Amino acid sequence: MRTLAVPALVESLQKMGCEKTDLVAKIAGGANMFYDQKIHTVNVGSRNVEAVKKSLAYHDIPLVASDVGGIHGRRVSFNVFTGIMVVKSFNGEKIL
Amino acid sequence: MNENSIESSTKQGSIDQQVSDFDILQELGSIGAGNAATALSEILQQPIKIELPKIYTLPPHLIQDYYNYHDNPVTAVYSQLRGEFDCDILLIFDRDEEKKIAALMNMIPPEEVMPETAASTIEELGNMLIGAFWSAISNFIGVELVPSPPQRATDSFDAIIDYFLIKQALFTSISLVFETRFLGAQGAGNCILIIFLSRELYKMLIEKAKEWLQESKV
Numbered sequence: 001m002r003t004l005a006v007p008a009l010v011e012s013l014q015k016m017g018c019e020k021t022d023l024v025a026k027i028a029g030g031a032n033m034f035y036d037q038k039i040h041t042v043n044v045g046s047r048n049v050e051a052v053k054k055s056l057a058y059h060d061i062p063l064v065a066s067d068v069g070g071i072h073g074r075r076v077s078f079n080v081f082t083g084i085m086v087v088k089s090f091n092g093e094k095i096l
Numbered sequence: 097m098n099e100n101s102i103e104s105s106t107k108q109g110s111i112d113q114q115v116s117d118f119d120i121l122q123e124l125g126s127i128g129a130g131n132a133a134t135a136l137s138e139i140l141q142q143p144i145k146i147e148l149p150k151i152y153t154l155p156p157h158l159i160q161d162y163y164n165y166h167d168n169p170v171t172a173v174y175s176q177l178r179g180e181f182d183c184d185i186l187l188i189f190d191r192d193e194e195k196k197i198a199a200l201m202n203m204i205p206p207e208e209v210m211p212e213t214a215a216s217t218i219e220e221l222g223n224m225l226i227g228a229f230w231s232a233i234s235n236f237i238g239v240e241l242v243p244s245p246p247q248r249a250t251d252s253f254d255a256i257i258d259y260f261l262i263k264q265a266l267f268t269s270i271s272l273v274f275e276t277r278f279l280g281a282q283g284a285g286n287c288i289l290i291i292f293l294s295r296e297l298y299k300m301l302i303e304k305a306k307e308w309l310q311e312s313k314v
Contacts, residue, residue: 033251
């Protein structure tokens with residue numbers, strides 16, 4: 001089963017007439033809220049981040065900004081006109 | 097589901113079938129809370145009472161709007177089941193309530209509770225309460241359960257619930273919500289205990305619990 005969103009996203013954008021060479025990426029997420037080093041739980045958040053980065057590299061899409069990892073969840077709003085992404089978390093707000 | 101469905105799910109006494117389901121949840125709650133209260137009272141050498149003033153069944157995606165805490169910081173303790181059943185138990189403490197409960201457990205005034213003390217107390221309390229609920233569920237369904245060790249996190253209320261909504265997107269689930277109140281000589285404090293479980297496990301829990309209750313009455 002295919003589990004990566006990036007190839008599907010790229011394919012959809014291309015179907016809508018987007019040139020792959022025009023694409024850039026901003027990513028946010030990958031927190032591991034309940035991560036506990038004492039009991040060596042699998043860090044799913046960092047694995048997700050690595051998988052997305054690998055997939056972007058495979059498609060030659062430059063990663064221009066990111067806010068990833070940590071232990072707090074994020075809420076993202078993305079302005080489709082300006083490309084500005086606002087990331088809100090427990091620690092405050094970041095503009096990417 | 098809309099807000100009306102919350103209302104109807106909290107007024108479960110109107111339909112016979114739901115009354116009996118609700119009775120099961122009350123029984124589950126009173127066994128879990130009772131066992132945890134006994135253990136806590138023994139450890140602390142003082143009587144601790146745990147009350148469950150409100151019990152609901154809610155679709156998980158309605159919890160955030162129902163409680164309206166949104167960006168408020170909370171501490172959460174959580175344990176998940178390993179194996180064939182999908183089930184998570186989550187305890188959520190508002191910051192002020194966390195302090196009150198830590199004060200109650202450590203027999204000191206709330207203003208003297210240090211963040212580290214509050215964190216370790218909540219973790220221990222979570223271990224006990226969640227463990228007591230796992231035992232109650234295990235007794236009801238007659239299956240030995242292997243839960244993960246409880247883990248603690250601090251984040252906004254919505255971020256904590258989002259974590260579980262994402263996890264549970266993979267299966268249809270229901271949440272059993274127990275509003276929980278700790279009472280001791282030093283005062284009282286509140287938290288919310290939420291059990292997220294698959295509809296299959298919920299059905300099994302209700303069916304087996306009915307048998308278990310009937311047997312225990314005989």
